[in-house]
Amino acid sequence: MKHLESITIHQFRGLRDVKLEHLGQVNLLVGINNSGKTSVLEALSIYCHPLDIRVWLSTARQREQENRRSRTSILDSLRWLFTHYSLANQAQYIKETILISSQGDFPIKTMKASYKEMEEIWLSEKNNKTNLAASQDEEIIDSDEPMLEVDELPGIRKGIELNVEIELNTNQASLFPELDKMAETFQLWENDILYKLHGKHNPSLLTAIVTPSSHRSDIGQFRLLSEARFENFKCDVLELLQQIDQNISDIEILLSPESIGSRFNIYIQHEKLGLAPVSTFGDGIRRLLHIALKLASVKGGVLLIDELESTIHTEALQSSFNWLVKWCKKMDVQLFATTHSLEAVDGLLEVTESASDLVLYRLEPKETKTLVIRHDWNRLKRLREEQGQEVR
Template sequence: MSNLESITIHQFRGLRDLELKDLGRINLLVGINNSGKTSVLEALSIYCHPLDISVWLSTARQREQDIRARTPLIDALRWLFTNHTSFAVEPYKPIILISSTGLFPVKKLIASYEEMEGIRLSEGNNTRNISGTNDEEIGNDNEQEIETEDSPGVRKGIDLKIEILKDDHLLTLVGESPTFVEHFSLWEDEPLYRLSGTREPSLNTATVTPSSHRSAIGQFRLLSEARFQNFKSDVVKLLQQMDTNISDIEILLSPESISSQFNIYIQHEKLGLAPISTFGDGIRRLLHIALKLASVKGGILLIDELESTIHTEALQSSFQWLVKWCTEMDVQLFATTHSLEAVDALLEVTESDSDLVLYRLEPKEEKTRVVRHDGHRLRRLREELGQEVRW
């Protein structure tokens, strides 16, 4: 039995009653643009860390990694919710509702918020922090604080209510309630990054976005974890699928550098020791995926645009490595793709038909319809009939 056997996203962003049944080891999400593929990954990230407010905040900002003029953080959080629809569980009330089956003890997540107003007291030059909570995922810059007027006034915020229902079998034995409720008061003029929540219950997860490999923040920690898990040599083997001249990865301080900043270097037979920044996006993204995978043993890896930056000729060998290590490390993979070549490459490298499942998302007026193809059916549709399966 897997951590997640099925997941139903009743309400989240624009998703309505989206059900992913009989999940596999490798779960591929396809569909037209704006069908909700990325939203599914975001919903999973939050569901696996339901009481950790830092995950909520970083997920809310995840789509704005490369944008300088970003949405205020509380506004970004509001957009995670289903708003003002006659098909909502509670019409005209912003709500998130997700449920699942599987080994993960959280069985249902319900979240809602109410608008608040209060008095802003003068305390010198008040500042409002508009940064996220996870520098690795959403980036950071030097323009994080905006001065507010040095005078009393009205401030706005939201009261976020998060309720989870856990598997009550073990809880009943020890006399605990299976329902847990947390409230978070979020104000527009307070530094939200200082907020902390309960990290348990949680399921180890990591997210790879189309651009997250371009940030060096956090890479040192990920590479160190891979080294301690004796995983570094396999990371090198993955990179060799892109460039056979790569032989090692190291964290070094260049003797020629005028700063004290360390960097990740690749040992290359032709280039010698070269910083990772000098290589193309394909190498950097594969390294990022490999390091993320090493950090979520027994958990879930979420990859948006699986094929991004990987050359078509390297898809099969790269995916073969990825499928192998997801199995070895007991990781469930959820990935989006627009590429038919990526679908075919996964079919080639997946030995068991039960390991690969493709879900095609089809937004309808009242709900998001899902068409499910297991590995056996998918193989027949592609290899025997040559049918389009993405839309």
């Protein structure tokens, strides 16, 4: 049985009653712009880690990775994971719950989330830090200054209380004896240090997401490469990079002797360029490296890739996809990917062999729900090779 045999996104962002049935090893999401393809990946990321608040927060901000100056506030980003709609002729929004369910080997059957607005009296930043120190039993230096100055008067700050409930599959009850439901509540406030929040990690399914720009960040890359090396996966990562550039022979984490500071970097051994930082290579090399390292980190889990074909030249698509499908099978990783490219669809058809290998889902947003048209490998092959039909 697959990790996920089917998934139904009843409500999430703009998605309504999206049913992805009879999932395969590789699941391709297509559709017009704003049809909800990326939202499906985000819903899957949260559903696989429903009680980990850090996943909620990172998913809420995923679309603003490169926009660090004018970001939406984290609480507003979190709110907009929920479906909103306005009442007729009223300046009022109704917010729905998030509801997702699935079938398969994953122990979670249903996840339901809701939130409510909160307000509290909040002291200024200086006094708030003082109170925080006191709460942590840190030493506070006595001062003759009054506790509240003119610019330190209490104010009102807003927050949200996020409630998450999960229902477990009865056939997985042995993993969580005497439990058929679990719940967690998180209180999130403006101006709080949110990265220190923690949530429960179980039940969960190893998941990694690759966005069109995530390969440009060094965050976590060292750890991912180290894990791949300890898992004896480095040679296979090199095999993938060589699909684009055959002159690549090695990849290492090094500190340049010419470096003024003590910052390590990932270097690629290249037959023509010598040792060169990975940042000096094109987006194609950097993104394939990122995909390979993410794949190695979710053995037995789920890999989510937004815009699968992004930065990869059409001539390298088939060989790159052949590597990706092979290792998804070997590592028991279920892949979900979005694409706008017919070349990507055809490339995956060439490197897969059966209906269980590849399934394509076309999302068509309607007024009350999102229609899903499913093509398994056999039907997709007929439509593309025999009829040359547009399937996006």
